[in-house]
Amino acid sequence: MPVIETQDLFKIYNEETVPVYAVNNISIQFDTKEFTCVIGPSGSGKTTLLNLIGGLDSPSKGTINVAGQRIDTMSESERIRFRLEHIGFVFQHYNLIPVLTAYENAAFIMQLQGRPEEETRERVTGLLEQVGLGNRLHARPSELSGGEQQRVAVVRALASKPDFILADEPTANLDTKAAFNLLDMMKQLNEDEGITFLFSTHDQRVIDRASRVVTLVDGALHSDERR
Amino acid sequence: MQLIKMAWRNIWRNKVRSLAVMTAVLLGLVAGMYAGALVEGIMQSRFENFIDNQVSHIQVHHPDFIRENEVFQTVGSDLRTLEEVRAISGVTSATVRTRVQSMIASASYTGGVELYGIRPKSENQTTNFSRNLVEGDYLEGESTNGILIGGALAEKLKVGVGSRIVLSYQDKDNNLVSGAFIVRGIFKSGFTRYDEMTAFVFQEYLNEYLGIGQDFHELAVLAEDIENLDEIYSELQKVFPNSSVRKWNEIEPALEIMITSSGLFSYIFIILIMIGLAFGLLNTMLMAVFERTREIGMLMAIGMNRRKVFLLIALETIFLSLSGAIVGLLVGYIIVAWFAKHGLDLSAFSDVMYELGVDTVVYPALNPSFPFVLALIVFGTALLSAIYPAIKALSLSPIEAIRK
Ligand SMILES: Nc1ncnc2c1ncn2[C@@H]1O[C@H](COP(=O)(O)OP(=O)(O)O)[C@@H](O)[C@H]1O
Numbered sequence A: 001m002p003v004i005e006t007q008d009l010f011k012i013y014n015e016e017t018v019p020v021y022a023v024n025n026i027s028i029q030f031d032t033k034e035f036t037c038v039i040g041p042s043g044s045g046k047t048t049l050l051n052l053i054g055g056l057d058s059p060s061k062g063t064i065n066v067a068g069q070r071i072d073t074m075s076e077s078e079r080i081r082f083r084l085e086h087i088g089f090v091f092q093h094y095n096l097i098p099v100l101t102a103y104e105n106a107a108f109i110m111q112l113q114g115r116p117e118e119e120t121r122e123r124v125t126g127l128l129e130q131v132g133l134g135n136r137l138h139a140r141p142s143e144l145s146g147g148e149q150q151r152v153a154v155v156r157a158l159a160s161k162p163d164f165i166l167a168d169e170p171t172a173n174l175d176t177k178a179a180f181n182l183l184d185m186m187k188q189l190n191e192d193e194g195i196t197f198l199f200s201t202h203d204q205r206v207i208d209r210a211s212r213v214v215t216l217v218d219g220a221l222h223s224d225e226r227r
Numbered sequence B: 001m002q003l004i005k006m007a008w009r010n011i012w013r014n015k016v017r018s019l020a021v022m023t024a025v026l027l028g029l030v031a032g033m034y035a036g037a038l039v040e041g042i043m044q045s046r047f048e049n050f051i052d053n054q055v056s057h058i059q060v061h062h063p064d065f066i067r068e069n070e071v072f073q074t075v076g077s078d079l080r081t082l083e084e085v086r087a088i089s090g091v092t093s094a095t096v097r098t099r100v101q102s103m104i105a106s107a108s109y110t111g112g113v114e115l116y117g118i119r120p121k122s123e124n125q126t127t128n129f130s131r132n133l134v135e136g137d138y139l140e141g142e143s144t145n146g147i148l149i150g151g152a153l154a155e156k157l158k159v160g161v162g163s164r165i166v167l168s169y170q171d172k173d174n175n176l177v178s179g180a181f182i183v184r185g186i187f188k189s190g191f192t193r194y195d196e197m198t199a200f201v202f203q204e205y206l207n208e209y210l211g212i213g214q215d216f217h218e219l220a221v222l223a224e225d226i227e228n229l230d231e232i233y234s235e236l237q238k239v240f241p242n243s244s245v246r247k248w249n250e251i252e253p254a255l256e257i258m259i260t261s262s263g264l265f266s267y268i269f270i271i272l273i274m275i276g277l278a279f280g281l282l283n284t285m286l287m288a289v290f291e292r293t294r295e296i297g298m299l300m301a302i303g304m305n306r307r308k309v310f311l312l313i314a315l316e317t318i319f320l321s322l323s324g325a326i327v328g329l330l331v332g333y334i335i336v337a338w339f340a341k342h343g344l345d346l347s348a349f350s351d352v353m354y355e356l357g358v359d360t361v362v363y364p365a366l367n368p369s370f371p372f373v374l375a376l377i378v379f380g381t382a383l384l385s386a387i388y389p390a391i392k393a394l395s396l397s398p399i400e401a402i403r404k
């Protein structure tokens, strides 16, 4: 059962003048528990595809089914709600809220969802400990390294057990060691929690960790290989 | 809870800017409170002077006298009635007066005055009139041809204490009578027009000229409490069933308008200050929203709904203004309270103060509800200035914000 399924998906910018096919006719499925990496050169449409799948953007043509629901036809507020309930996000930067501590950031989604405090605390502290941040719970983002910040962001995305996690170039701002650490951690959580990960990168270093590699070129699907 | 925490911490991200806004709110409120209290104090002083000097709390007249001012339109002459009035519970004192329109003349000037025949002792108990004397003496002892005139009138007449002036008026049978009077004292009531238009003589002396025996035109009553006149009023109506009994606000409706409009003035002043503050707040919050475009976009991207984003920005605006406001109200209250106790000496402006009919030392008076109304106004201002930046925040597109 695919958790994500796109059909004949297009995202075309400047349709009337000089059209840019940022996403060009992509039909693809992602199954539960997959750990997929989307690669391709800069400008190949990785961000656009992820934004479409994450309900942040709406397609020019085609359909997107996520967790059994059509998200391409949803209104903006329906999509916000859907994102909160079903999708975890990790961005390249500006992931965390500067005025909240690591713990508060990691617990943010669960609190927005209105989960019980006790459950949230157990889950979030447990995860933060698991990713090696047990002693940084009360640090502000500015006191954390780039790698630590991304780990908090992954915990935030994961804590509420979404249907899948989208990470657009999560390692772009990290040094090699931190990038490997983050990927290992994501892989570990993918296995432990059975959560679907879909992340993009143009970073050769991290591609090897993926169990499936989807390559985009000029917005189109170039290759799709499982390992 | 989470939002409140975030909003509160967010306002401290740019400490200098937030403190500047808070200080502006604080100073605005202090200034507003002080100005409001000062106006209120001036108006109260004016009001009290006017009531004490002239109007008293309740007056009784012949029903037609108020309009027609005829000498024969007197209230009875039964002297026991005055005793009866004084015996009413809640009455501090009462006095009777004869009033007649008359011409006053010295060697250099002739003009009209309202001549009051008073009983000096009870008059003084009721209006404390003798304190207004700036020269000479109050009327005392045997009934004589002594007269008290206002300072402004004395200047016009070019007379002083001891001068002789002539008054002419009609008696009860419409015969013109004239009498010579000696200026005994000069008073300043605080109301220039009143000082120009009014003169006081012994009632007994005047009544003889007018031929009205012991009658009087006006009975003035001072009560213990101006807020509590209803019972005295109805008792007086029983004592004077055929006369017109009026409370101060019926006698001088303008006075009541003055009191209410002074409150209005304070609020207009405050609202002007608030408009300034609203722009400051608006500007600050717009800046805060634009600086945090990405962060707000990220919040919406991860699933924070519009209502919460709106609330977050609105809460920040409210916190920003309310923290300034709370301190401002406190400081303003303390400052006003200090001046209310010690008074503000405005003798440097004594001429103006005199024209206004106000004592030179003003005691700012804070209407007890004023700080609360102020707090409400600040809150309303904050809410209003919160709307636009919050809407601006909502219009941010999460993808645009995050892409960069
Ligand atoms: N808002 C936009 N308006 C016009 N063109 C856009 C916009 N967003 C992206 N594009 C174009 O779409 C293509 C794909 O961009 P993007 O998805 O960001 O690629 P990647 O993430 O792989 O670098 C690029 O050619 C980019 O210039």
Ligand SMILES: [Mg+2]
Pocket (backbone or CB within 6 Å): A046, A047, A048, A169
């Ligand atoms: Mg990209």
